[in-house]
Amino acid sequence: MNIILILFPLALGLGLAGLIAFFWCLRSGQYSDLEGSGWRVLEDDDIDNSPPAAVVLPEQR
Amino acid sequence: MGAQQDLSLFVRHREGGIEGLELAVEGMRCAGCMRAIETGLKSDASVLSARVNLALKRVTVEWREGVLRPEAVIAQLAALGFKAYPFLPANQHDSEVAQEAQLLRYVGVAGFAAMNIMLLSVSVWSGNSSDINPLTRDLFHWLSALIALPTAAYAGRPFFDSALRALRAGAVNMDVPITLGVVLALGMSVVETWNHSRHAYFDGAVMLLFFLLIGRYLDQLMRRRTRDLAGNLAALKSESAIRLQPDGTTIIIPINAILPGDVVLIQPGERVAVDGVIETGRSKIDQSLITGETMPVMVETGARVHAGTMNLSGALTVIVEAAGAGTLLDEIDRLMSQAVESRSRYVHLSDRAARLYAPLVHTAALVTFLGWMAFGLPWQEALVIAITVLIITCPCALGLAIPAVQVVAASALFKNRIMLREGAALERLAEADMVVFDKTGTLTLPEPSLLNIAMIDPVLLGQIAALAAASRHPLAQAVSRAAGGPRPMAGAQEHEGQGVAALLDGDEMRLGSVAFCHAETEALAVGTSYPSASLIAWRYRDGCVVLAVGQSLRPDARTCIHDLKMRGLRLAILSGDRMEAVAPVAQMLGISEYQAGLTPGNKLRALDAWTAEGRIIGMVGDGLNDAPALVRAHVSLSPISATHLAQSASDIVFLGDSLSPVATAIIIARKARRLMLQNLWFAVLYNAFAVPLAVAGLATPLVAAAAMSGSSLIVTINALRAGRVTMIRQGGEA
Structure with a gap:
């Protein structure tokens, strides 16, 4: 039965992580335009705009 | 006329020397438009950021102070093919948004708590029917309490506050039974847990809060959305005027920036944007938007002109007067304040339900308690059963029944280019059994x-x-x-x-x-x-x-009138125009009741006469002279081309040239009302089954949870049908 004492805080912690993520979404304005965001996913200008020579390497960021 | 434009009124200054401008954009519909606008604006090096909000049809542009003039942004959008209007966000807007975010936070917390408590409760339920260790059960109950009590204290505040306000005012609203149910359920559960009992209702109480908060959030969403769209309407309508500067030059500025005493130049062919007295000039003006009369009138120096009239022949300079100073406006103002009191008497469907519901539920709980006492049960057990009655009857489905339908119906209306200015207008529109039209600008197109x-x-x-x-x-x-x-x-x-x-x-x-x-x-x-x-x-x-x-009829006017007749609505025309102009229109549309040459006061009296006959009137009008009648009618609609005053007096505004939105709005409203009533009846039916169960003492936490979530789900799914109105005809251009 001692396993419950470990599992329960774990479950609660996961739930809290979800809640905090939700608050973060809310604060960063992700709920202010529900229609536009859906379309923005499909935009690929972030690929087109960077010419092959200027590819940003991970360590440069 | 090479007049300069001045839009500095709309520019917002942020810290760090950044200037921003918010614009309502007309004709922005899809991802393609969004992309075109954002990339088009950002191609200008001086623009720091341009972000489109597709749901609100707005774009926010920012640039470093001094490098860009706001007019340039509008010109650039025009070059991209979009007409944009500067937008002044209302002051109360920010608090509105904060309130909505707060509500969403409550929903998040309640949802998190409900799920975690359910995790514990399901274990207890399955353990109760097998061999759970009483010690483990107590632990689970205490853990539930640990989550539930802070959650209720935090996320239950909107209900507790509202219930307290109502009780202090000596009234009962839907939040009173909710608060009572939640508080008693939690209190009882703590006591039961203390006594090592098999049942605790923490899950029920928190789930109830969760579902009700969703309903509350939908309600808020709906209200904010209507307000935002009304704001866009105001921006789209916001006209500008040419002001004569003291040094003789001219400048184009938005009307909001014009003060009484300014001198404004009005070219022939322009609509007058201000109220005032003519200083110089002589011209024919078309007052049809104000009086309904289509015959032009000759005006000269010293005469008064009103916003909304059309200057036909000569250039005029006008000294601006404060709004409402004109004799005609005074008269209309007086009539409007007279007319307005009829509207405030309307009681919302949900409030009517609450008035019936709360006393009934509380009596049922009390009778249960006394009944079991008389039956010989100890008072503690009788109290537990009485509280389960309160928990199970908590208006969970009722809280969702109406907002869910309203939100779905409002978005269906919006797709048909109809905007609600107030949520309750939907209920009132559905009740109308007579539609009264103004002629000029409503049945006919505003432009010749x-x-x-x-x-x-x-x-x-x-x-x-x-x-x-x-x-x-x-x-x-x-x-x-x-x-x-x-x-x-x-x-x-x-x-x-x-x-x-x-x-x-x-x-x-x-x-x-x-x-x-x-x-x-x-x-x-x-x-x-x-x-x-x-x-x-x-x-x-x-x-x-x-x-x-x-004047020619709006497109689809005939089919719209036909649709309305088919639905058994009585139709009439009340016009300020001459009989010779009104009669042919009425005949063409097949409307047998019409009156011509009416003053605003006459229109009010005509409406009152019909109301006295027991008719519930929907008024459709656009002119200044219709404004009092629009306020007096049970529900009112106006086209987007209407005067400011008429539009602010009406509940519903429709876009485009076509008249068919009037019929569409009534069809959707009636369907929505039918669904609201269905949902309310469903809630009654649900209680008819659940209450006897609770009174008999058979409502375990499992039963309560299943009944609550089941009923909420059914009500929500039923509400979704409001969006599936199969349109008979789509209006005009898409």
């Missing part, structure tokens, strides 16, 4: 159009329209529009108050008044077939054409 287009050779019309396009006169503009707005003919000269003329192959071509073109004989025939139209003529060498320009 060419009536005898079928009798004119299209090639010839093209030539006439090219000459007409060179003139700013509204009648000539109507002719030009009829041919699709061709390029103006080169070298055309305007003859003030008479017409326009141009030389073509050595001969003069004229378009203007009948006398200007010597077309009196030809005009006679046309005049008899279009008695209410204004006539203008065209002459070139031997050719002569008389054009009848006047």
Whole structure:
């Protein structure tokens, strides 16, 4: 039965992580335009705009 | 006229030397538009950021102070093919948004708690029917309490506050039984847990809060959305005026920035944007938006002009007066304040349900308690059963029944280019059994159009329209529009108050008044077939054409009227125009009841007479003279072209030229009301099953949870049907 004492805080912690993520979404304005965001996913200008020579390497960021 | 524009009023200054401007954009519909606008604006190096909000149809642009003028942004959007209007966010907007975010936070916390408690509860339920260790059960119950109590204290605040407010005012609203149910359920559960009992209702209480908060959030969403769209409407309508500066130069500024005492220049062919007194000039003006009368009126120095009238012939300078100073406006103001009190008496469907519901539920709980006491049960056990009655009857489905339908119906309306200014308007519109129309600008188009287009050779019309396009006169503009707005003919000269003329192959071509073109004989025939139209003529060498320009019906007016009749609505026209102009329109549409030549007061009296007969009236109007009637009617609609006052007096505003939104709105509203009532009846039915169970003491936490979530789900799914109104006809252009 001692396993419950470990599992329960774990479950609660996961739930809290979800809640905090939700608050973060809310604060960063992700709920202010529900229609536009859906379309923005499909935009690929972030690929087109960077010419092959200027590819940003991970360590440069 | 090379007047400069000044939009500095709309620019917002942020810290760090950044300036921002918010614009409402017309015609932005899809991802393509969004992309075109954002990339188009960002291609200008001085623009720091441009972000489109597609749901609100707005774009926010930011730039570093001084490098860009706001007019340049609008010009750039125009070059991209979008008409944009600067937007001044209302002050209360920010608190509105904060409130909504707070509500969403409550929903998040309640949802998190409900799920975690359910995790524990399901274990207890399954353990209860097998061999759970009582010690483990107690632990689970205490853990549930640990989550539930802070959650209720935090996320239950909207209900507790509202219930307290209602009780202090000596009233009962839906939040009173909710608060009572939640508090008692939690208190009882703590006591039960203390006594090592098998059952605790933490899950039920928190789940109840979760579902109710969703309903509350939908309600708030709906209200914010209508307010945002109303704000966009205001921006789209916000006109500008040409102000004469003391040094003699002119500048175009938004009306909001014009103060009483300013002098404004009004060109022929322009709509007057302010109320004031004419300082210099002499002109004919069309007051149809104000009085409904389509005959132009002659005005000169000293006469009063009102916003919404159309200046036809000469340039005017007008000294601006404070709004409401005109005699006509005073009269309308007085009538409106008289009319408004009828509206506030309306009681929302949900409040009516609450008034019936709360006493019933509380009596049932009390009777249960006393009944079990009389039956010989110890008072503790009787109290537990009475509290389960309160928990199970908690208006969970009721809280969702109406907001869910409203949100779905409002978005269906929006898709049909109809905007609700207030949520309850939907309920009121569904109740209407009579629709009263204004004529000018409501049944007919606000701008005049060419009536005898079928009798004119299209090639010839093209030539006439090219000459007409060179003139700013509204009648000539109507002719030009009829041919699709061709390029103006080169070298055309305007003859003030008479017409326009141009030389073509050595001969003069004229378009203007009948006398200007010597077309009196030809005009006679046309005049008899279009008695209410204004006539203008065209002459070139031997050719002569008389054009009848006047009010034409909105597209789909006939089908809309037909649809309304089919649905058993009584129809009538109340117009301020002459009988000769009203009767043909009424006949064409097949409306048998019509009155003409009415003052705003007459219109009110006509509505009152019908109301006394027991009719519930929906009024459709656009003019200043309709405003009191719009306020008095049970529900009111106006087209987007309506005057400010009429629009702010009406509950629903529809876009576009077509009249069909009126029928569509009524169809959707009726369907929505039917669904709301269905949902309420479902809630009653649910209680009819659940209450006996609870009274008998059989409502375990499992039963309560299943009943609550099941009923909420059914009500929500039923509400979704409001969006599936199969349209008989889609209005005009898509």
